[in-house]
Amino acid sequence: MQCHKETKVSSSGHIERIVLVGNPNVGKSVIFGLLTGRYVTVSNYPGTTVELSQGNLRLGDKRFLVIDTPGVNSLIPMSEDERVTRDILLAERPYTALQVADSKNLKRTLMITLQIAEMEIPLVLDLNMEDEAMDRGIVINKKLLSDRLGIAVVGTVAPRRKGLKELKEALLRPAIPKLKVRYDELIEEYIQKIEKLLPDSGISRRAVAVMILSGDESLRYWLKEHLPQEVIDEIESLRDECQLNYTLPLAQIINDIRYKYVDELIRDVISKAPTRKGIVVSYLENATMRPLTGIPILLLVLFILYEFVGVLGAGILVDFFENIIFGRYINPMVSSVIDHLLPIQFFKEMLVGEYGVVTVALTYAIAIILPITTTFFIAFSILEDSGYLPRLAIMSNRAFNLIGLNGKAILPMVLGLGCGTMAVMTTRILETKRDRIIATFLLALAIPCSAQLGVILGMLGSLSLKAITIWITTLIGVLFLSGYLAAKVVPGEKTEFFLEIPPLRMPKFSNVFMKTIGRIEWYLKEAVPLFVLGTLALFFLDKLKILGLIEKGAAPVIKGFLGLPPKTAAFFIMGFFRRDYGAAGLFSMAERGELNNLQTLISLITITLFVPCLANFFMIIKERGLKVAIMVTVIVFALAFSVGGAINLLLNSFGIAV
Numbered sequence: 238m239q240c241h242k243e244t245k246v247s248s249s250g251h252i253e254r255i256v257l258v259g260n261p262n263v264g265k266s267v268i269f270g271l272l273t274g275r276y277v278t279v280s281n282y283p284g285t286t287v288e289l290s291q292g293n294l295r296l297g298d299k300r301f302l303v304i305d306t307p308g309v310n311s312l313i314p315m316s317e318d319e320r321v322t323r324d325i326l327l328a329e330r331p332y333t334a335l336q337v338a339d340s341k342n343l344k345r346t347l348m349i350t351l352q353i354a355e356m357e358i359p360l361v362l363d364l365n366m367e368d369e370a371m372d373r374g375i376v377i378n379k380k381l382l383s384d385r386l387g388i389a390v391v392g393t394v395a396p397r398r399k400g401l402k403e404l405k406e407a408l409l410r411p412a413i414p415k416l417k418v419r420y421d422e423l424i425e426e427y428i429q430k431i432e433k434l435l436p437d438s439g440i441s442r443r444a445v446a447v448m449i450l451s452g453d454e455s456l457r458y459w460l461k462e463h464l465p466q467e468v469i470d471e472i473e474s475l476r477d478e479c480q481l482n483y484t485l486p487l488a489q490i491i492n493d494i495r496y497k498y499v500d501e502l503i504r505d506v507i508s509k510a511p512t513r514k515g516i517v518v519s520y521l522e523n524a525t526m527r528p529l530t531g532i533p534i535l536l537l538v539l540f541i542l543y544e545f546v547g548v549l550g551a552g553i554l555v556d557f558f559e560n561i562i563f564g565r566y567i568n569p570m571v572s573s574v575i576d577h578l579l580p581i582q583f584f585k586e587m588l589v590g591e592y593g594v595v596t597v598a599l600t601y602a603i604a605i606i607l608p609i610t611t612t613f614f615i616a617f618s619i620l621e622d623s624g625y626l627p628r629l630a631i632m633s634n635r636a637f638n639l640i641g642l643n644g645k646a647i648l649p650m651v652l653g654l655g656c657g658t659m660a661v662m663t664t665r666i667l668e669t670k671r672d673r674i675i676a677t678f679l680l681a682l683a684i685p686c687s688a689q690l691g692v693i694l695g696m697l698g699s700l701s702l703k704a705i706t707i708w709i710t711t712l713i714g715v716l717f718l719s720g721y722l723a724a725k726v727v728p729g730e731k732t733e734f735f736l737e738i739p740p741l742r743m744p745k746f747s748n749v750f751m752k753t754i755g756r757i758e759w760y761l762k763e764a765v766p767l768f769v770l771g772t773l774a775l776f777f778l779d780k781l782k783i784l785g786l787i788e789k790g791a792a793p794v795i796k797g798f799l800g801l802p803p804k805t806a807a808f809f810i811m812g813f814f815r816r817d818y819g820a821a822g823l824f825s826m827a828e829r830g831e832l833n834n835l836q837t838l839i840s841l842i843t844i845t846l847f848v849p850c851l852a853n854f855f856m857i858i859k860e861r862g863l864k865v866a867i868m869v870t871v872i873v874f875a876l877a878f879s880v881g882g883a884i885n886l887l888l889n890s891f892g893i894a895v
Contacts, residue, residue, distance in 0.1 A: 252302045253299075253301050253302070253332035254303075254304060255301045255302070255331060255335055255408060256304050256325055256335070257334075257335050257336075258306055258326075258353070259308060259309070259346075260308055260342075260345055260346065262308065263308070263366070267396065268363065268404075271398060272405070273293060273294055273303050289304055289305065289306065290304075292305075296405055296408060296409055299409070301408075304331075306321065306322040307321060307322055309323075309349065311348070311349070312353070313451050313452075316667075316668055317665055326440055327438050327439050327459065330439035331358065331359075331439075332359065333358075333361055333411030334361075336349060336353065336361070336363065338362060338364050339365065340364045340367050340370035340392070341366060341370045341740070343375075343506075344496075344500070348495060350386065350416070351498065354386075355418065355444040356440035357440065357443075359412055359413050360413070361388060361389050361408055361411050362386065362390045364391065364393070365393045365394070366395075367392045367400070368394045368397075369742065376507070376509070377506055378506045378508070379391070379392055381505065385506065387413075388413075389407035389411070391404045391407050396745045416498075418495060418498050420491060420494055423482055424479065427479040428443060428450065431446040431449055434468055435464075449472060450476055450479060451487060451491050457469075460472070518740075518741055521534075522740060525625060525628040525741070526628045526631045527632070531629075532632075535629065546609060546616060550608050550613065554609075554612070555604065555608050558603065558607070558608055559605055563603070563604045568589070568595065571589060571595050572589045575588055575589055583780075586776070587773070590776070592772055594769055597772045598768040598771070601821040602765045605824065606692070606821060607757075609692060610756075610757065611753065613690065614752070614753045614757060615749065615753050617651075617654070618748070618749040622742070622744035622745065622752075623743070623744050624741045624742055625741065626651055629647055632644075633647045636717075639720075640679075640716075641723070641725075642667075642724070643672075646672065646676050649664045649667075654685070654690055660684070661677055661853065661857055661860055661861075664680075665860075670729060671729025673860075673861070674861060677860070677869065678873075681848070681853065681857065682846060682877075683846060685820075685845050692821055693845060696841055697841070700834055700895065701895060704837075704838045704895040707888075708838060708841055708842060708845075711880065711884060712842075772811075775807060775811060778810075787807075787810065791809075795809070798878070798882035798885070798886075799881050800835070801836050801839060802826070802832070802836070805840060808820075808844075809843070812844060819847065823844060827840075834894075834895050835895050839881050839885045840881075843878060846876055846877035846880055847873070848870050848873050857869060
């Protein structure tokens with residue numbers, strides 16, 4: 238039995254760190270949650286917009302800080318997320334790295350393991366999703382793999398907490414993997430030359446030298462902080478000198494040697510067992526990715542989503558909360574209490590008037606938006622956990638190629654249906670700045686958030702199939718035309734499409750419940766204060782007679798061009814505070830019969846294409862910079878009113894009834 242080289246906890250005052258690393262979609266965040274519990278903090282990694290989750294873990298009498306890093310496909314970074322993960326290991330040597338892996342894809346896993354071994358960082362390997370591997374007939378000999386790697390290897394099924402006890406025990410005995418890859422003799426010679434010029438860091442000099450030879454440009458900033466320019470020039474000269482001896486890029490040669498090493502490693506540790514996957518599941522896994530069968534499945538999913546969110550959430554539940562809970566009980570009771578306690582008319586109107594905090598802000602946020610948001614979050618969590626979303630990315634790749642992106646862009650787009658603000662953050666998964674700018678622009682333009690979408694679905698329910706078709710066709714047309722033009726204007730190259738496809742699985746009730754509760758909590762903290770702020774702004778604008786002036790000033794556009802009542806100007810103004818606030822206001826007007834069918838359709842097209850909300854605007858500034866945020870907002874604002882007005886003129890000119 239291999240004697241593991243164990244790393245002891247530091248006797249100094251600081252808390253030792255356990256850094257979670259792994260490929261995307263391997264259950265790393267679930268493992269993080271099981272280890273740390275609910276008490277976690279989220280903060281940006283210094284100098285970046287990448288957020289990291291941190292939490293405490295107590296094992297016996299020892300306490301650790303656990304850091305959940307972004308998913309990586311390589312520790313030679315291709316994106317900001319991957320650079321942050323690499324930098325955490327580079328900056329300060331952790332007590333141990335915990336690599337969470339997908340048991341179904343051991344080759345991809347061990348490519349990361351090999352790089353960590355080269356860094357000489359203590360490691361524990363967690364083979365997660367063991368049940369899914371068994372369903373595919375994949376059996377891994379964990380004991381033999383542990384012997385070959387020289388580290389503890391544990392199997393887990395995170396949603397069932399299976400293997401968690403063994404994982405915690407293994408974290409107390411991390412070891413440096415004993416994998417040693419030998420490259421070509423000439424490459425090894427240049428590795429040694431570069432090693433001698435490098436400073437100490439949290440990882441081995443050999444690992445840094447291999448990264449440099451692999452063409453890791455992101456290391457340049459780190460080198461500038463630690464070395465004089467003449468030494469950096471010498472290192473880069475050695476790298477270029479080595480490359481002159483090969484016709485293929487050094488990165489490809491190094492990767493090919495690693496792949497060969499990993500193939501030999503796993504040959505003896507993987508065996509095949511009879512598959513436990515059913516015929517129906519196997520058929521669906523393939524059918525959801527083929528356009529011929531995938532499009533009907535997508536339409537079925539959208540129909541179920543409409544029934545659940547649009548009919549149940551925006552119809553039945555909104556009616557119950559708005560008309561019964563708030564209409565019959567809360568608003569009359571609050572009005573009665575305020576009448577007795579607040580004799581001053583100004584404050585009465587501020588709380589329960591036409592633009593009152595209770596009658597408008599809380600009614601919109603809780604009675605209208607919350608039921609819609611909740612049903613959408615439930616549906617989205619089910620789609621997320623089922624493994625359907627990556628399949629949608631595969632199926633949509635060809636369509637996204639038309640606008641200069643690849644299928645991976647569907648993931649931020651779908652997340653945008655939950656919250657555009659969070660979706661802007663997830664554009665980090667796209668490899669280039671160009672792709673991230675285009676995706677951010679399209680999210681701001683044509684992807685309604687869950688609350689807004691739910692309100693829209695509720696309004697569409699009262700319209701004809703023709704009106705719904707016009708709305709959908711307009712949005713898709715604007716999305717693809719704008720994306721196509723943006724791809725021509727924004728500089729940069731389109732990236733290739735690579736995406737790991739998880740198996741279809743039955744979502745766990747506990748996972749869906751916890752995700753939904755967490756997202757509702759986030760919505761209440763983020764949205765309700767903005768609803769209150771927006772309503773107070775409307776109230777004071779109304780009291781100062783500014784709202785009336787804005788309505789008059791906007792009349793040529795709102796009434797003349799869009800054909801909408803002047804009152805809708807207020808809801809477009811508030812749409813900037815919260816796009817769903819504006820949609821909720823239009824929803825109320827439609828319910829009261831203040832909008833005819835054509836006006837409802839035009840208002841829906843305009844508010845869907847309207848500028849992103851204030852929180853989204855700030856997130857774009859944070860992620861893409863002020864210049865991009867202003868450009869996106871101005872372009873989206875102009876497009877929303879131009880398209881809405883053009884459709885209004887077109888339908889009226891041809892006498893098309895909706």
